[in-house]
Amino acid sequence: MYPHERSLVKQLANHPFAIVGVNCDPNLDTVRELVKEKNLTWSSFQDESDDGPAISENWKINGMGTVFIIDATGKIRAVDPGIKTDKVITDLLAEMGHAVKLEDQKDDHAH
Amino acid sequence: MKAKWIALLTCLLVTACGKQKENELAKENSAAKHAIQELKPADAKAEIRNADGVASTVDALSMKEQLDRYRIALDASVNQFMQESTSVASGHRAANADGKKQIESKLAVLRAERQRIENKLAQNILNLVKAAPASQDAMDGLLLIFRANPTGEMFASARELVVAHHLSSPKIIELLNGFAYSNYSTANESLLQELIKSSPHRNVRAHASLGLIQFYEAIVQQPQRVPADQLPDFVKKFDSSKINIQAMYESFVEDFGDDDAGGITYAEYVQPAIFRLKNMSIGKMAPEIAGKDLDGKELRLSDYRGKVVMLVFWADC
Numbered sequence: 001m002y003p004h005e006r007s008l009v010k011q012l013a014n015h016p017f018a019i020v021g022v023n024c025d026p027n028l029d030t031v032r033e034l035v036k037e038k039n040l041t042w043s044s045f046q047d048e049s050d051d052g053p054a055i056s057e058n059w060k061i062n063g064m065g066t067v068f069i070i071d072a073t074g075k076i077r078a079v080d081p082g083i084k085t086d087k088v089i090t091d092l093l094a095e096m097g098h099a100v101k102l103e104d105q106k107d108d109h110a111h
Numbered sequence: 112m113k114a115k116w117i118a119l120l121t122c123l124l125v126t127a128c129g130k131q132k133e134n135e136l137a138k139e140n141s142a143a144k145h146a147i148q149e150l151k152p153a154d155a156k157a158e159i160r161n162a163d164g165v166a167s168t169v170d171a172l173s174m175k176e177q178l179d180r181y182r183i184a185l186d187a188s189v190n191q192f193m194q195e196s197t198s199v200a201s202g203h204r205a206a207n208a209d210g211k212k213q214i215e216s217k218l219a220v221l222r223a224e225r226q227r228i229e230n231k232l233a234q235n236i237l238n239l240v241k242a243a244p245a246s247q248d249a250m251d252g253l254l255l256i257f258r259a260n261p262t263g264e265m266f267a268s269a270r271e272l273v274v275a276h277h278l279s280s281p282k283i284i285e286l287l288n289g290f291a292y293s294n295y296s297t298a299n300e301s302l303l304q305e306l307i308k309s310s311p312h313r314n315v316r317a318h319a320s321l322g323l324i325q326f327y328e329a330i331v332q333q334p335q336r337v338p339a340d341q342l343p344d345f346v347k348k349f350d351s352s353k354i355n356i357q358a359m360y361e362s363f364v365e366d367f368g369d370d371d372a373g374g375i376t377y378a379e380y381v382q383p384a385i386f387r388l389k390n391m392s393i394g395k396m397a398p399e400i401a402g403k404d405l406d407g408k409e410l411r412l413s414d415y416r417g418k419v420v421m422l423v424f425w426a427d428c
Contacts, residue, residue: 018415021423023425046404060384070420071419077394
């Protein structure tokens with residue numbers, strides 16, 4: 001999944017777009033290493049708290065790789081859009097007056 | 112959260128156990144291969160000669176005995192695949208791009224081999240149960256076929272036999288387990304509807320009702336899973352987007368909430384799904400997340416107001 005995310009962040013750098021992660025790995029050191037190694041430039045919440053995985057528990061997430069697309073007002077506009085991810089994002093940017101065309105992507109999101 | 116823990120656990124197991132177990136696995140694998148190879152159709156037949164010396168072939172083993180052999184072979188195939196693929200995949204994380212490709216192509220070979228063996232088993236079982244498709248043993252055989260996850264045509268033949276002879280069997284629950292995750296098909300849908308209407312077992316009706324809702328939920332969320340030849344029918348049904356999955360779940364809880372979903376009630380079982388639909392479905396405001404980023408700095412989801420946000424729950428597995 002990382003190449004797709006990296007490419008989105010790069011291509012949409014000048015547009016109101018952000019990737020926000022919720023990282024569910026219990027070992028923070030390993031994740032920090034990975035973020036460095038794979039050059040993951042977006043922020044991620046730590047899911048682990050003293051009481052176990054907090055955010056994914058609150059959101060009742062039932063599998064890793066779950067994706068939500070949220071618009072500028074904070075409204076959820078897509079859940080697990082899969083191969084439609086790019087289209088959902090560019091449509092929302094277009095609503096905000098940011099016409100942008102993304103390079104074709106294979107479906108990196110199959111999980 | 113179960114899926115997450117299973118994913119994490121698999122990760123840990125793969126890394127931790129990969130090497131030590133290899134020898135052990137090799138031994139078990141050869142036993143598994145042996146079990147599969149032994150399973151020639153000839154096993155099931157024995158030649159006898161009548162008084163005139165004319166050969167005739169009869170089944171020396173009962174359907175049940177033959178099915179037991181197929182079951183052992185199927186288990187062996189699954190185990191062999193799990194062990195070999197776990198062992199092959201164990202180097203994936205450390206491998207470079209070329210190494211990853213090699214590992215992936217090895218895995219593809221293993222998957223193809225598993226599919227080949229299990230298709231063959233499914234075909235043999237299908238031929239066997241066709242002789243007396245209405246018997247209890249035949250139903251066990253048909254369920255084995257679904258477990259072998261055969262190609263579409265064989266799946267359809269097996270499903271037809273179930274519909275024709277075993278709609279009222281309580282065992283049909285086993286068949287329903289994977290339905291929500293299969294592609295949209297009108298045949299699967301009508302089977303679920305038929306069971307909801309006519310099964311004498313409340314638990315089967317509950318299971319089928321839930322299966323139908325999960326099935327609709329999956330395809331409404333991910334219409335790309337609908338195969339092209341099923342699309343016209345799908346569009347007719349769902350394009351109005353009048354379909355209200357949350358209301359379906361709620362009426363399901365009214366009807367079957369107290370029934371047993373394997374240790375917990377169905378009401379408890381579907382509670383997370385209803386919660387997600389109420390709070391995290393399309394059109395709802397995303398709940399605030401206030402926490403720490405990976406470096407320990409304060410972070411809020413609402414910091415990103417004004418931007419399109421792709422929120423990804425991820426773990427490195």
